[in-house]
Amino acid sequence: MTTSVPSINAADRERLRVAYPEVFHRSFLQRYGLLIGSGTVFLYLAICFFAFNVGPAFMQGQWDRASIYIQDWYSWRAQPRLRYEDDGSVRVQWSNRGQYAEGADIFWLQPTQNRGYKVTYGSDANRLDVTPTQVDVYVNGTAYPVTITEDAATAPAGAPSAIVQDGNKVIVHYGFAGQAEIRTSQVYVQRRFLGWANFLFDTRSEFWGKGWGELISLATVGDRLDPARANISHMWGDFLENTVWQHADIFSKLAQTLVMAFVGTLFGTLLAFPFAFIAARNITPNRAANWLMKRSFDFLRSIDMLIWALFFTRSFGPGPIPGIAAIFFTDTGALGKVYAEALENVDDKQREGVKSVGANPVIVNRFGVVPQVLPVFISQSLYFWESNTRSATVIGAVGAGGIGLKLLEAMGTNADWDKVAYMVLLILMVVFLFDAMSNAIRSRLIGGPSH
């Protein structure tokens, strides 16, 4: 950045300019090609930006909800309602998700002497003391009494920004720990904790609320809770039957998706294999047959998987069968094309070798061609299997069932994001596992000095 270009005297400069004009007068395209190219792309993106209304959509996006949804992935909310009773007491009413058993002792929700409730958000400095006439809101140790009348809950003057008067109700924010909505007839409490509530057992299970150590000792050496079966199978049963997390259902849906991909790819492979021999020009010396086969492959491949999926869902009803059929039809086309290309690239010397001993065409292909292409075929099918595991998820969401549909349902409620996260984790694990497996098989097939 410091030294200048090696200096050249004026006469030389002129001479060079004249001698090599093409170096200095580059064509318009050479000069501005990059600029025009990137300009076009930017222009296109900008047009799409406006055509798709990206700006307004982001501005109107419900970002407050977004943060709640994202928090739901890795944490859970308990949402009791504290209703004011006529007799001056407060009653706790639970929502349907049921994270706590009936009458459980909840450390952050304790009854007080005056028949009210104390709700703590992390520590005693941040808490609500709820009675039917007044809710004392503690923010960082200071109390702010919210008075409740027939027609309004009113925050005191000078309350901090965590306490918001919203019409006739008062909303208190405690950050991640949760929030509360103080109304004229009840307090909506929302208390958030890290982790997934009741992931292993729901509240009906005898194992509910037990620590890891206790569970392990129960599973290994403890006395049978149910004399009819071992604790470990009891646990497994309770785990699968967990009504909140529906492990059994999720596993079965995941299995459906995997079966779709597996069977679909397998059948596609089995059908594409013989047909590819017909499509390959060097193997079947019949132009018409080649052409017909190749166009059929193209046709199967070019009809979108979505079309096949919806078509078969209409005829077979939702479930793995339409998924299998959709994958089978597209993959027969795609694999057939890939296989036929591989066949057309085989080394003819080996075929001629087998032919020279007077073998019939089937034998020629069996020993002269198949050994060459089999590793390529299998490795291609493995790639397809991997990618179809992903496709099967999406296809499922369209209507074929499986984990895809389950995901869509869970997302539709807007309240089960923890379950979505759970399924995503399962899917990621399965995909990584299959990735590793098919990579291992492929490197064993293709690796080695023979290839």
Added chain:
Amino acid sequence: MATISEQNNRVPGGGLGPAASMVMQHYRQQLRTRRVYTAIAIVVFLFVLGASLNFANDANSGKFFERLPYLFDFIKNFVPDSPMEIFRAMFDLPSPYADGSLKYNYTSDRVYITETLYIPHFLYQLVITINIALVSTIIGAAIAFVLCFFASTNLVGAGATRFVVRRIMEVMRAFPEIVIAGLLTAILSIGPIAAIIAITVHTIGALGKLFFEVVENSDMKPDEGLRAAGASWVERVRFAIVPQVLPNFVSYMLLRAEINVRASTIIGAVGGGGIGEVFRLAIGRDHAAKTYAIIILLLISIVAIDQFSAWLRRRLIGNQSFEFGRGEA
């Protein structure tokens, strides 16, 4: 193989020297073990297949053989009133069968540009779908382009950087698209943006992996030459690596564009808008003519895009074929 064992049968052991018969014995033993393993593998495989099929049939709401006749009924009933109907549905022309129902109402969804000039509804949706695919391919490829250099062993010494970038790419690749689309739909409301972002994320992961593999296979001599001339890391990447890898990058990007057109159709059907959604509605409501019109449109556009990108790729890198499938996960 056959000849050897026959020979061996004719001259049992003794005919060969001691060393040769030993080899023969080993060979037969090996052959036998291999056969046993193959047999076991086949049995296991068939069992898994049988169990899978059974499970699939059980899990399906309609059973395969019970529903098979309905398939043909469905196809039989799903015939448009006249071939022209397909054409009319495609171009939003009024139908002679119009009875006020949605089935024959082709005209109300016209997208007018001027008083009289309009874009047919399906064509418009198709353009949306293709644009979703294009935009996500461009943005995804651009981000993957930047990321891939940080994931390459030959360019980044820091193992931690490489590890992190690669894991990010893997997760992006494997993350179910519908979840991203669903989450964004919940936040941004229905529209193509959710689809774009979902497909972009996957594109970054998928292309990023292919890209950094290309980079890792590139020739490092030019890089050494520039390093010895005092070029900085960015300059080395720009001038020593990028010129080598660019043709392959572009070609992978074109393949990805093909895949993304299909992906955006499907995501559309799940709620991202575009032709996918229209198609789901049409087939779901038994609107035969509309369904066929969309199938034909999709078929034409996918074939056209595939052909165009194949042609471009051939021009870029010649006939060098790709060792990977359509989806490569």
Added chain:
Amino acid sequence: MTFELRNITRRFGDRVAVNSVNVEIPQGQMVGVIGRSGAGKSTLLRMINRLQEPSSGSMHFGDIEVSSLKGASLRNWQRDCAMIFQQFNLVPRLDVLTNVMLGRLNHRSTVLSLLNIFSDDERLAAIAALERLGIEQTALQRAGTLSGGQQQRVAIARALMQAPKMLLADEPIASLDPLNAKIVMDALRDINEREGITVVTNLHTLDTARSYCERIIGMAHGNVVFDGTPAELTAAAVQEIYGSDRDGAGIDETMTSTSINIPAAQVAAGTQSGGISTLASASA
């Protein structure tokens, strides 16, 4: 300004590739480094350019301690000490002119470089450098399509563009035919004489070293075993550098020669054919 190596050592695992080398090279010298394959010549040169790090010891250029430079100042040093390679290390897909201008990278704004924007002055300088090496007609060709000799000259032109104080050449002529080898060596000598740039070059051919270099450094097993003028390079010294072959005979100097009509060797033209046949018989 003098360039100085102090106790430079480089180990690869247990193997010592360069062992405690002490050398002082005044500005403007033309130095040839010779030695058997594996003697550590390339490692030494690469350490000077800092493509490889020394295991211990230090390098100095004037007041600068080269061996401890980092970041931008390291790159400035690499710019000041240009290097050319046996395999040319050009960017094959870029045109020759751009390849030459890449020698300027360290002199100019990164942003402009990334956008591939070069000034007319730089173009002038590049074409002048190409002209000087006699390959100006290839300026707009892709570097990968050039012959080896042409590519090596492009590499030298690129090195010239760096405006270096020192030029390192790692076996610049090892993959070239004799005629191209001569052209390249002549170019190096010309640069050394006209610009006063120090040239340090690894060579496999003794007679090339003798005829082009004013000073020869002989290496064996990582050690400097000879350091002197060509005249001092006696048969005994050669024997020490290259060792002796299995039957105890010393190295026939012409055996390492692949060159033709090099001025100094012209006297011994009679032995040329003999030399080549020795090579042939040795490999047979």
